[in-house]
Amino acid sequence: MTVPLLEVSGVGKRFGKLTVLEDVSFSLAPGEALGVVGPNGAGKSTLLNVVAGVLPADGGRVVLDGTDVTRTDAAARCRGGIGRSYQVPRPFGGMTVFENALVAASFGAGLRGRAAADAAFAALVTAGLDRQADTPAGTLRLLDRKRLELARALATGPRLVLLDEIAGGLTEAEVPALVETVRQLGREGVAVVWIEHVVHALVAVVTRLMCLTYGKVLAVGDPQAVLADPQVIEVYLGTTMAGDDPGLGDAA
Numbered sequence: 001m002t003v004p005l006l007e008v009s010g011v012g013k014r015f016g017k018l019t020v021l022e023d024v025s026f027s028l029a030p031g032e033a034l035g036v037v038g039p040n041g042a043g044k045s046t047l048l049n050v051v052a053g054v055l056p057a058d059g060g061r062v063v064l065d066g067t068d069v070t071r072t073d074a075a076a077r078c079r080g081g082i083g084r085s086y087q088v089p090r091p092f093g094g095m096t097v098f099e100n101a102l103v104a105a106s107f108g109a110g111l112r113g114r115a116a117a118d119a120a121f122a123a124l125v126t127a128g129l130d131r132q133a134d135t136p137a138g139t140l141r142l143l144d145r146k147r148l149e150l151a152r153a154l155a156t157g158p159r160l161v162l163l164d165e166i167a168g169g170l171t172e173a174e175v176p177a178l179v180e181t182v183r184q185l186g187r188e189g190v191a192v193v194w195i196e197h198v199v200h201a202l203v204a205v206v207t208r209l210m211c212l213t214y215g216k217v218l219a220v221g222d223p224q225a226v227l228a229d230p231q232v233i234e235v236y237l238g239t240t241m242a243g244d245d246p247g248l249g250d251a252a
């Protein structure tokens with residue numbers, strides 16, 4: 001039997017009296033891509049932070065490749081193979097694209113010299129940013145800032161990448177290229193957990209979909225089955241269809 005790359009069991013998280021995650025469990029095989037959807041405030045970003053070690057869990061366990069990492073910090077988990085991108089890109093604007101990736105390779109993966117430079121450049125190639133290596137990060141357009149977020153996560157040499165709304169704010173024409181980049185990660189054996197409101201982008205890549213609501217797993221499984229689940233339609237798709245554009249395309 002394959003050992004799961006990631007096992008999240010019974011994870012809980014509170015902010016004061018607010019319970020944001022409650023008994024969340026899921027697992028991920030090496031190279032697998034899991035999508036995460038749910039209404040605003042459902043706890044999706046908090047879940048990524050707990051998996052990345054940015055926030056400590058209040059209960060439950062996070063196991064990476066058979067090792068319990070629940071009590072280890074974000075830096076140790078990064079060195080252990082977890083890369084994280086953020087919803088709001090935050091590159092070092094005064095540095096070039098390459099230097100940003102180099103910082104991630106140096107401080108995230110602990111690489112030095114030539115090895116760090118090679119990892120940084122390889123990450124830019126995978127993210128489709130190598131031709132802008134010398135561009136100051138502060139001048140990038142949104143799509144390329146999202147790509148740089150991805151590259152910075154990849155430069156740490158992850159076996160698991162956590163993506164937080166990297167398609168948000170892109171034009172419809174820009175989404176397919178990003179989808180292809182994420183798909184490439186799977187081909188390279190990198191597992192992905194991807195939070196995204198642009199659902200058609202998500203279902204083009206992921207093999208399983210999880211819907212969170214009020215910090216609990218409402219449904220997890222085959223993406224089309226989850227999207228057709230009446231409870232998911234009621235708490236997520238129904239509300240987004242009434243208001244925001246969820247970008248469902250042909251998915252639902």
Ligand SMILES: Nc1ncnc2c1ncn2[C@@H]1O[C@H](COP(=O)(O)OP(=O)(O)OP(=O)(O)O)[C@@H](O)[C@H]1O
Pocket residue numbers: 015018020038039040041042043044045046047
């Ligand atoms: N550091 C914090 N302190 C207090 N409350 C927080 C903190 N971070 C998040 N929250 C609250 O936890 C809840 C879940 O937030 P989270 O960002 O995880 O939701 P989300 O599902 O990612 O939402 P969105 O789709 O809008 O990004 C929200 O009510 C939010 O206000």
